Amino acid sequence: MLTMIARRMMLAIPSIVGVIVVTFLLTRVLPGDTAAYFAGPAASAQAVEEVRVKLGLDQSIPVQFASYVGDLLRGDLGASLTTGRPVVTELAARLPASTELTLAALLLSLVIAVPLGIIAAVRNDSWVDHFTRIFTTAGVSLPVFFTGLLFVYVFYFLLGWAPAPLGRLDVFYSSPPEWTGFFLIDSLVAREWETFRAALAQLALPTITLAVFSLAPIARITRASMLNVLASDFVRTARAAGLSGGTVVMRYAFRNALLPVITTLGMVFSFLLGANVLVEKVFAWPGVGSYAVEALLASDYAPVQGFVLVMAILYVLVNLAIDLLYGVVDPRMKVEG
Amino acid sequence: MTSQPLLEVRDLTIEFSTRRGVVKAVQRVDLSLAKGETLGIVGESGSGKSVTSYAVMRILDRAGRIANGAIIYSGIDVGAATESEMQDLRGREMSMIFQNPRAALNPIRKIGRQIEDVLIRHVQATRADAREKAIGALRQVRIANPEERYSAYPFELSGGMCQRVVIALALACQPRLLIADEPTTGLDVTTQKAVMDLIVELTRERGMSTLLITHDLGLAATYCDRVIVMEKGNVVESATAEEIFRAPQHPYTRKLMRATPRPGARLCDLLPEEPAPVDRAAAVNVTSDTSPLLRVENLVKEYPRKSTAPFFARFMKRGKFKHPPPFRAVTGISFDVMRGETLGLVGESGCGKSTTSMMLMRLIDSTAGKIVFDGTDLATIPARDFALNPLRRRIQMVFQDPTDSLNPRYTAARAIADPLLRVGTIERSKVRTRCEELALLVGLPLDLLDRLPHQLSGGQKARVGIARALALEPDLVVLDEPTAALDVSVQAIVLNLLQDLKERLGISYLFVSHDLHVVRLLCDRVIVMRSGVIVEQGPTAKVLEAPEAEYTRELIAAIPHPPFAA
Numbered sequence: 001m002l003t004m005i006a007r008r009m010m011l012a013i014p015s016i017v018g019v020i021v022v023t024f025l026l027t028r029v030l031p032g033d034t035a036a037y038f039a040g041p042a043a044s045a046q047a048v049e050e051v052r053v054k055l056g057l058d059q060s061i062p063v064q065f066a067s068y069v070g071d072l073l074r075g076d077l078g079a080s081l082t083t084g085r086p087v088v089t090e091l092a093a094r095l096p097a098s099t100e101l102t103l104a105a106l107l108l109s110l111v112i113a114v115p116l117g118i119i120a121a122v123r124n125d126s127w128v129d130h131f132t133r134i135f136t137t138a139g140v141s142l143p144v145f146f147t148g149l150l151f152v153y154v155f156y157f158l159l160g161w162a163p164a165p166l167g168r169l170d171v172f173y174s175s176p177p178e179w180t181g182f183f184l185i186d187s188l189v190a191r192e193w194e195t196f197r198a199a200l201a202q203l204a205l206p207t208i209t210l211a212v213f214s215l216a217p218i219a220r221i222t223r224a225s226m227l228n229v230l231a232s233d234f235v236r237t238a239r240a241a242g243l244s245g246g247t248v249v250m251r252y253a254f255r256n257a258l259l260p261v262i263t264t265l266g267m268v269f270s271f272l273l274g275a276n277v278l279v280e281k282v283f284a285w286p287g288v289g290s291y292a293v294e295a296l297l298a299s300d301y302a303p304v305q306g307f308v309l310v311m312a313i314l315y316v317l318v319n320l321a322i323d324l325l326y327g328v329v330d331p332r333m334k335v336e337g
Numbered sequence: 338m339t340s341q342p343l344l345e346v347r348d349l350t351i352e353f354s355t356r357r358g359v360v361k362a363v364q365r366v367d368l369s370l371a372k373g374e375t376l377g378i379v380g381e382s383g384s385g386k387s388v389t390s391y392a393v394m395r396i397l398d399r400a401g402r403i404a405n406g407a408i409i410y411s412g413i414d415v416g417a418a419t420e421s422e423m424q425d426l427r428g429r430e431m432s433m434i435f436q437n438p439r440a441a442l443n444p445i446r447k448i449g450r451q452i453e454d455v456l457i458r459h460v461q462a463t464r465a466d467a468r469e470k471a472i473g474a475l476r477q478v479r480i481a482n483p484e485e486r487y488s489a490y491p492f493e494l495s496g497g498m499c500q501r502v503v504i505a506l507a508l509a510c511q512p513r514l515l516i517a518d519e520p521t522t523g524l525d526v527t528t529q530k531a532v533m534d535l536i537v538e539l540t541r542e543r544g545m546s547t548l549l550i551t552h553d554l555g556l557a558a559t560y561c562d563r564v565i566v567m568e569k570g571n572v573v574e575s576a577t578a579e580e581i582f583r584a585p586q587h588p589y590t591r592k593l594m595r596a597t598p599r600p601g602a603r604l605c606d607l608l609p610e611e612p613a614p615v616d617r618a619a620a621v622n623v624t625s626d627t628s629p630l631l632r633v634e635n636l637v638k639e640y641p642r643k644s645t646a647p648f649f650a651r652f653m654k655r656g657k658f659k660h661p662p663p664f665r666a667v668t669g670i671s672f673d674v675m676r677g678e679t680l681g682l683v684g685e686s687g688c689g690k691s692t693t694s695m696m697l698m699r700l701i702d703s704t705a706g707k708i709v710f711d712g713t714d715l716a717t718i719p720a721r722d723f724a725l726n727p728l729r730r731r732i733q734m735v736f737q738d739p740t741d742s743l744n745p746r747y748t749a750a751r752a753i754a755d756p757l758l759r760v761g762t763i764e765r766s767k768v769r770t771r772c773e774e775l776a777l778l779v780g781l782p783l784d785l786l787d788r789l790p791h792q793l794s795g796g797q798k799a800r801v802g803i804a805r806a807l808a809l810e811p812d813l814v815v816l817d818e819p820t821a822a823l824d825v826s827v828q829a830i831v832l833n834l835l836q837d838l839k840e841r842l843g844i845s846y847l848f849v850s851h852d853l854h855v856v857r858l859l860c861d862r863v864i865v866m867r868s869g870v871i872v873e874q875g876p877t878a879k880v881l882e883a884p885e886a887e888y889t890r891e892l893i894a895a896i897p898h899p900p901f902a903a
Contacts, residue, residue, distance in 0.1 A: 124399070233440040239396050240435075241455045241506060242428030245420075251454070252443050330445050331490045 008323055012316040019312035020072065024065055026308075027301035034299050038081055055081075068305075077309070078302035080295060087306040091288055095310065096181025097168055098280070098287030102272045104184075104203055105210030106265070113215045114261070117222025121230060122249055132219055140216035144275050148209040148282035155205060163201050165283040173198045206283045213275055214268045221264040225257040232256075258329050266322040270315050341412075342369040343546045344393065344431075344514060349406035351385070351392055362388045362401065364570045370514070375540070375547040377557030377578065379593070380567035381824035382795075386550045389567075390516045393548070394433055395423050410514070429459040432507035434536075436519035438500035442491040448502045449475070449487030452509050459510045474505040478535060496686075497528035501535070508539060515540055516548045521556070525685035525851060526895040533560055533897070552824065554597050558582045558899035566590045582899050596829040598854035604836050607829035607858075629673035630812055630845050631697070636670050636706035636716075638692050638869075639663040666692045668869040669706065674813065679839060679846040681860030681877065683853060683892070689869040690849050694815045697847065698734050699723035711812070730760055733806040737818040739798035743790040749776075749801045750786040756808045775804040780834060796827035800834070807838065817849045832859055853896060857881050865889050 035052035036043075043051075052058050056067060071078060077087035113136070120129040139147075155162040163170055168183055176186040176195050183199035229235060230253050238252045277289035284290075288307055295303035327333045351363040363385040370376050378386040391397045393408055395415055408415040410431065418426070435441040443451055452471040456462035462470045468487070475483035478501040491499055500520060507515060517536060521529035537560055540547050551557050557564050558578045565575040566589065574587040585591045592609050641663050667689040674680045684690045696703045699720050708715040710728060723729055733756070736742035743752050750772045757763050763771060776783055779800040790798055799819065806814050816835070820828040836859060839846060850856050856863055857877055864874040865886065873886040884890045 233435060233437060234443045236396060237433075237435060237441045237503065237506070238443070238454075240394055240427055240433040241458070242424045242426065242432075242510075243454060243458050244424055247454065247458070252446070256443070256445060332444065332492050 004327065005320070005324065008320050012320065015316060016312060019309060020069065021065075023305045023308040023312075024068055027305050028061060028064075034081070034301060037299050072309075077306040080303045081300045082295065082298050087303050090291060090303065091306055091310055094286055094288045094291050097285060098273070098276055098289060099314075100182040100184065101203065101206055101210065101279070101285060101287060102269065102276060104207045105214065105272060106269055108207055109211040109214045109218055109268070110265075112211070113218035114222050116215075117219040117261075118226055118249065118254060120219070120223045121226030124227060129223075132223070136216035136219045139212040140214075142212070143278075144209055144213050145278045145282055147212055148206065148279055151205045151209055152282070162205050163198070165205065167284050167286055168199060168202055169195070170198050170202065206279050206285060209279055209282075210272055210275060214272055217264055217268055218261065222257065222261050225260040226253060229253045229257045255329065259326065262322055262325050262329065266318055269318050273311060273314065343372045343374075343411055344368075344370040344548075345407075345409045346389070346393065347407045347409070349389065349392060349408065350404045351388055351397070351401055352404040353398075353401045355400065361404075362570055363392070365406070366567075366570075366572050368565055368572070368575070370546050370548060372513070372546055373541075373544045374563065375537075375549060375561045377549045377551060377561035377564040378567060379551060379554055379557045379564055381552055381593070381826065383569065384567040385570040386567050387518055390433070390518055390548060390550055393516065394427055394431060396427075396433075425459075428455050428507075428512065429461075429510045430512050431514040431516065432510070432512045433516040433518060434500070434503045434507050434520050436522045438503045438520075439491055439494075439496055441503050442499055442506075444491055447488050447490060448494070449489075452502075452506050455506055455509050461510045471509075474509045475502070477508070477539070478502070478505040480505070495528075496524055497532060500524065500528075500532050504532075504536060504539070508543075511543065512545070514546050514548070516550070518550045519552065520549075522552070526853070526892060527685060529556075530895040530897070536560075553897070554582075554593055554825075555599070555897045555899060559897040566593065578899065592826060596826040598825075598828075598832075598852070598858055600854070600857070602858070604833055604858045608833060609826070627675070630676045630678075630711060631674040631847075632707070632709040633673070633693075633697070634671045634707040634709070636667055636693065636696060636708065637665065637704045638667040638689070638696060638701070639665050639704040666869055667696070667703075670866070670869075670871050672864055672871065672874060674845050674847055676812075677839070677843050677845060678862065679848055679860045681856040681863035682847060682849045682866065683851065683856055683863055684866035685851060685892075687868075688866040690866050691817065692869075693866070694734075694817055694847065694849050698732060698815055699729075724760075730756075730809040731812045732815070733809065733811040733813075734815045734817065735802050735806045735819045738822050739795060739802050739819075740790060740822070742802055743798060745790055748787050748789055749781065749793065749797075752790075752801050753786075753804045753808055756805060761809060771808070772804075775808055776800075778807065778838070779804045794827075795823050796830060799823060799827070799831050803831075803834070803838070807842070807844075810842070811844060813845045813847065815847045815849065818851070820855065821850075821852070828855070835859065853881060853893060865892070 033048075035055060035057055036048050038055075039048040039051045049058075056064060059067075068078075075088060077091070079086050080090060083090070116128075116132045116136070120132040123129060152162070152165050156165060169175060173195050176183060176190045176192050179186045179189050184196060184203070187193075187196040187199055230249075234256075235248060235253055238248045243252070273289075276287060277293055279285065280287040280290040281293065288310065292304055292307035295301075295307070346366060346368045349363055349366040350361060353360045353362050366385070366389055368376065368378075368389075378389065380386040388397070388401065391401075392403055393410070393415065395418075397403075403416050406416075410426070413422075413426070415423070415426075442448060449468065449471045452474050453462065453467040456467055456470055456474075457464065472483045472487055475486055480486050480498065480501055486494075491502070494502065515536070520536065521532050524532060533556070536547070539545075549557060549561055554564075558581065561578045563576065564578050564581045566573050566581070566587065568589045574581065574585065574590045576586070581590060582594075585594050595609060596607050598607065670689075670693065672680070682690045682693065692701070695701045697708060697715075699715055699718065702720045703716050706716060710732065713728060715723070715728065718726055747755070750769065753772045753775055754768045757768055757771060758765075772786060773783055776786055781797060781800045781804060785793060785797060790801075793801065802819070819835070820831050823831060832855065835846070838844070846859075848856065848860055860877045862875065863877045863880045865872050865880065865888065867888050872888050873880055873884065880889060881893065884893060
């Protein structure tokens with residue numbers, strides 16, 4: 001098992017190296033002169049040049065790259081030029097907010113989509129099946145900023161059920177003592193029930209917004225994969241042996257149908273990370289997505305590089321976790337591992 | 338025998354709703370099965386034999402439904418029972434074993450656990466003693482080391498072993514009726530014999546009734562008391578095994594009997610009526626050249642074994658690490674194929690016959706040895722360059738599965754034209770004419786040329802595959818079990834076609850098969866392979882009538898012989 005993890009980690013190294021190179025190059029070809037931007041509109045040519053030298057932008061691309069990699073190895077992602085704070089600290093402070101939101105959305109979406117997919121497959125062509133198809137298609141067709149705004153309008157403005165969409169916690173509460181960075185977990189650990197309730201209330205709308213968006217792929221893949229497995233020989237054997245419907249569907253069919261679902265989860269997780277950027281904007285969520293967008297608009301390349309790198313590493317880790325899950329679900333994978 | 342049958346099916350009609358309307362898969366079928374009796378249901382694909390048995394268990398697909406008739410099992414009306422009553426019956430009273438045993442087991446659950454599931458479901462075991470009882474069930478089907486096998490997954494077991502597990506699963510709760518749906522199709526002859534003998538022994542021991550569903554009349558006659566023959570959803574004949582075998586009444590039964598390859602029959606005997614006399618004058622290329630077309634010398638294929646050492650151990654001491662000895666799939670075989678000859682290559686799965694044919698086709702590289710084709714050593718040409726070699730045109734192949742070996746998006750004409758377009762030198766405008774010539778040659782009606790594979794029958798697809806192989810006028814055609822997936826009556830026609838084509842075109846065949854009867858009909862000489870070695874070779878009649886090697890004798894003995902056959 002450990003060998004397999006180590007091996008998969010090593011396989012991830014080339015892709016991370018690739019990401020480092022590409023993000024570096026991409027941020028260099030972004031339009032706009034960073035030095036001119038930071039020197040200010042009134043700065044003289046000489047002042048701009050001074051800023052350029054200070055930032056190291058006067059050096060050749062390979063030299064800039066070498067110093068970038070050198071900094072990376074020391075764990076230094078540079079400093080944001082707009083806020084002046086180190087990118088690492090900012091990302092570390094904001095990453096838990098984004099992951100908490102994404103994971104919560106993924107979990108909610110799983111809890112709804114997987115049972116829907118299973119029922120749609122078992123009751124193939126029934127009203128449940130058609131309802132699932134329509135519901136999930138509608139969910140994926142609406143852009144997240146639209147559903148987000150709609151939810152805010154209905155549940156905050158009209159009904160007043162939800163708190164103001166202003167970040168992770170209402171201003172009257174203080175954040176729970178930091179342990180994982182996930183407010184829900186931290187507040188539970190600290191036994192601050194009020195804080196937990198408030199954090200959950202803030203999290204609810206953005207989570208639902210993201211979950212609605214990701215229902216479709218999970219439900220559709222679960223359904224397709226279940227239909228496939230339910231038609232297979234071993235399900236017929238299980239039925240011929242008199243096993244009850246529940247055992248056949250859950251223990252025999254569903255476990256086998258899980259593999260494609262797990263694969264889809266990896267992809268859904270990554271595109272949720274992307275969709276986050278918009279949701280974070282709508283709900284003033286202090287996550288890495290909104291941070292990166294602001295930096296990008298300001299031609300502030302260090303945070304953008306840091307963001308892309310963190311996302312890439314996250315993506316690699318998620319895929320690693322999925323490969324390991326595969327091994328748990330399917331004994332055939334271990335042989336090849 | 339008691340007067341009350343264990344199972345009685347009366348006037349059974351089963352309908353399937355399809356996109357083209359309702360199709361009757363089974364029409365007005367009657368059958369009865371006494372306690373302790375073995376009844377065979379014989380028929381070709383589409384005869385409704387499996388559907389009938391699924392209806393008895395009530396495990397039809399959603400699209401299928403019992404339209405009319407009654408199924409009475411031991412006084413219970415199966416058609417009227419609730420689903421939960423049926424679940425209690427299935428596995429405990431009646432159970433089923435299937436074709437393709439590996440797919441019939443849950444791939445990601447330990448086989449022992451799968452048996453436990455059934456035992457616990459039918460209250461034959463508690464959580465405490467389930468493991469012990471599951472191991473007992475494995476022991477009963479003669480699985481060696483049942484304690485160890487308990488934790489095995491299906492992919493770790495051979496096909497025969499998986500079928501034993503399926504049998505253990507079916508018999509775990511001591512049912513009184515066993516339905517065996519083509520239980521040995523796809524298994525080697527010796528495994529088939531072992532599995533069938535095991536089924537018979539276990540069911541006799543327990544006084545069980547058995548419904549054996551098969552396409553193989555010989556198998557049914559050997560193992561059944563009575564046989565019913567089905568054609569297109571109807572029962573055409575029902576009699577004792579001996580009567581059916583000695584004096585078949587219905588024309589369809591007679592046709593089936595004729596088409597089944599058997600000792601003493603000639604190829605043309607398999608066809609339903611006297612074939613139109615083949616124009617022997619058309620035979621060409623009766624060459625006087627006596628040098629072999631293909632000479633194989635000391636051919637070896639080795640596959641590296643997967644190292645068992647941990648990854649890091651290998652990584653750290655790369656130089657010192659000792660690799661395990663490679664696996665030899667083919668160990669130094671030599672044989673010749675003469676011009677205009679059919680050479681049979683026989684053996685059970687894993688004997689190296691497919692590896693050998695793939696090396697001849699230059700699909701894989703050989704490890705050592707020579708493959709001399711008409712004076713040129715093909716073994717020196719790397720497999721990936723061979724496609725461009727002019728000799729490639731002269732060696733063609735017909736594959737085992739006529740469906741899977743055709744591109745589902747190519748029409749028959751496009752499939753036949755494929756080799757012409759790829760390596761042929763023919764002008765584009767003449768391709769269609771050539772396709773039509775080839776279709777006529779293999780007896781494929783011209784109006785079928787524009788159909789896609791799924792619109793063709795199995796036999797028609799086989800003809801397309803043969804026409805494609807012949808398109809470039811090869812000298813040697815490798816036939817890899819070309820009729821294994823076909824019904825016997827279609828097989829009879831295809832075998833005759835192959836023989837006819839050989840005589841007319843003067844080509845040589847290398848016929849790879851596990852069916853000794855078919856080999857007997859078609860081949861001039863035969864090679865018997867086992868574990869990568871040739872154990873016997875010689876003229877077909879001699880090898881099959883007076884085998885020298887013990888293994889050949891075993892193979893011949895394993896073919897089902899009805900006890901009353903001449």
